[in-house]
Amino acid sequence: MRTPDEIVNRLEDQGERLTIQRRVVIEALTACGDHMTIQDIHAYLNQTQGMALSETTIYRILEWLKRLRIVAQTDMGAAGIVYALIDNPLHHHLICLRCGRVIDIDDAYFASMRRQLKADLGFITRIDHMAIYGECEQCAGHHDGETD
Ligand SMILES: [Zn+2]
Numbered sequence: 001m002r003t004p005d006e007i008v009n010r011l012e013d014q015g016e017r018l019t020i021q022r023r024v025v026i027e028a029l030t031a032c033g034d035h036m037t038i039q040d041i042h043a044y045l046n047q048t049q050g051m052a053l054s055e056t057t058i059y060r061i062l063e064w065l066k067r068l069r070i071v072a073q074t075d076m077g078a079a080g081i082v083y084a085l086i087d088n089p090l091h092h093h094l095i096c097l098r099c100g101r102v103i104d105i106d107d108a109y110f111a112s113m114r115r116q117l118k119a120d121l122g123f124i125t126r127i128d129h130m131a132i133y134g135e136c137e138q139c140a141g142h143h144d145g146e147t148d
C-alpha cells in the first residue's frame with residue numbers, strides 16, 4: 001500500500017495541482033485501505049478532519065484520480081460503487097449473486113485476456129479492479145439440475 005505522500009509527490013511531478021481537498025481525499029483512500037464509497041469518504045473526512053466536502057466535490061476528485069489511474073471505480077453490488085487505489089499487484093473480486101459472498105482473485109486470471117485483446121484488436125485493456133458476478137461453489141451446488 002502506498003502512502004499519501006508518495007501519491008501526492010508523483011502527481012506533483014506530473015504537474016497536477018494538489019489542493020487541500022484533493023490531498024485529504026487521497027489521505028482518506030490510503031488511510032482506510034481500498035473499497036470506499038463516496039459516502040464513506042465523506043463520513044471519514046467529517047470525523048477525522050472536521051471537513052464537510054460535498055459528495056459532488058468528492059466525486060469530481062475521484063474522477064480526476066481515475067483519469068490519472070490512481071483509483072479504480074467498481075460496482076460491488078450490495079456494497080455499492082466503490083473506489084479503490086490501484087495497487088501492485090492488482091486484485092479483483094468474484095461476487096456471488098445469491099449469497100453475496102466476495103472472493104478475492106489474483107490478476108493472473110486476466111493476463112491471457114489482456115494479451116489476446118491486444119494481439120487481436122490492438123486494444124489496451126484497463127482491468128484495474130474488476131468485479132465479476134456469478135454464483136459461488138456452494139450456491140451453485142444447491143440448485144444442480146436447475147436450468148436457469
Ligand atoms: Zn478490491
Ligand SMILES: [Zn+2]
Pocket residue numbers: 096097098099100101135136137138139140
Ligand atoms: Zn453464494
